[in-house]
Amino acid sequence: MRSWRLSRTSTKSRSKAPAHIPFKEMSNAPAQPDTFLSNLEWRRAVKHFGAGPVDVEPVIRAATQAPSSFGLQPYRIVAVKDKATRERLQPACYGQSQVTECDTLLVFCARTDVTGRSEEFLKASGAEAVRGMLEGFVGNLQDQVAWASRQAYIALGFALAAAAELKIASCPMEGFVPAAVAQELALDSTLHPVVLLALGEPAEEDGTWPRFRFPESDLVRRV
Numbered sequence: 082m083r084s085w086r087l088s089r090t091s092t093k094s095r096s097k098a099p100a101h102i103p104f105k106e107m108s109n110a111p112a113q114p115d116t117f118l119s120n121l122e123w124r125r126a127v128k129h130f131g132a133g134p135v136d137v138e139p140v141i142r143a144a145t146q147a148p149s150s151f152g153l154q155p156y157r158i159v160a161v162k163d164k165a166t167r168e169r170l171q172p173a174c175y176g177q178s179q180v181t182e183c184d185t186l187l188v189f190c191a192r193t194d195v196t197g198r199s200e201e202f203l204k205a206s207g208a209e210a211v212r213g214m215l216e217g218f219v220g221n222l223q224d225q226v227a228w229a230s231r232q233a234y235i236a237l238g239f240a241l242a243a244a245a246e247l248k249i250a251s252c253p254m255e256g257f258v259p260a261a262v263a264q265e266l267a268l269d270s271t272l273h274p275v276v277l278l279a280l281g282e283p284a285e286e287d288g289t290w291p292r293f294r295f296p297e298s299d300l301v302r303r304v
């Protein structure tokens with residue numbers, strides 16, 4: 082089976098891959114050790130972190146490299162390292178231990194100023210040729226916050242995968258009160274917190290919550 086490895090050699094090895102890989106070769110095979118896939122299988126949504134510091138900058142960078150609809154990246158990530166701020170945030174997160182035990186708490190916020198964001202994008206990217214299409218799309222959006230939130234979750238996925246690759250412990254969290262988090266961080270009214278990501282040093286886990294995945298046959302239909 083082909084393994085995927087995030088390294089400088091990946092482009093080279095990928096160029097040797099057959100043009101067409103039959104579906105059956107990709108399914109249900111155990112991941113090879115020390116690969117992107119095995120690191121994804123290593124990661125858990127942890128409840129506790131070790132006390133040591135971790136470098137979260139590559140994780141943040143990975144999040145900023147996520148694709149988004151029309152490339153608008155309609156979100157902002159607030160990285161909260163300051164312990165006192167995280168202690169104040171904890172009650173807004175139902176007292177979850179990860180908030181204070183982690184090294185850094187990423188707060189993914191959807192931007193509600195999608196019209197302004199698209200203008201900003203057009204100016205900064207110089208993509209005037211797509212103005213009409215973009216304005217039509219934004220003008221027809223039924224729920225701008227829901228749309229912006231979906232883009233923020235793609236960035237969350239990139240951050241989760243990067244953290245796993247770097248063996249940084251993580252926990253995505255929706256268990257919080259958005260308005261209370263926004264107030265504590267004095268967020269601009271155009272920012273709506275949608276999901277958190279606690280990052281820190283791995284620690285011993287009590288194993289209360291099982292690592293469970295439905296089988297691929299339940300999740301994937303191959304045609």
Ligand SMILES: Cc1cc2nc3c(=O)[nH]c(=O)nc-3n(C[C@H](O)[C@H](O)[C@H](O)COP(=O)(O)O)c2cc1C
Binds near residue numbers: 257
């Ligand atoms: C969007 C999202 C929100 C979550 N919210 C919380 C949360 O508030 N608190 C928590 O302890 N775990 C939270 N989790 C973790 C899930 O319970 C966990 O990912 C799931 O049980 C699968 O376990 P695993 O990630 O360890 O494989 C969340 C996960 C996701 C993806």
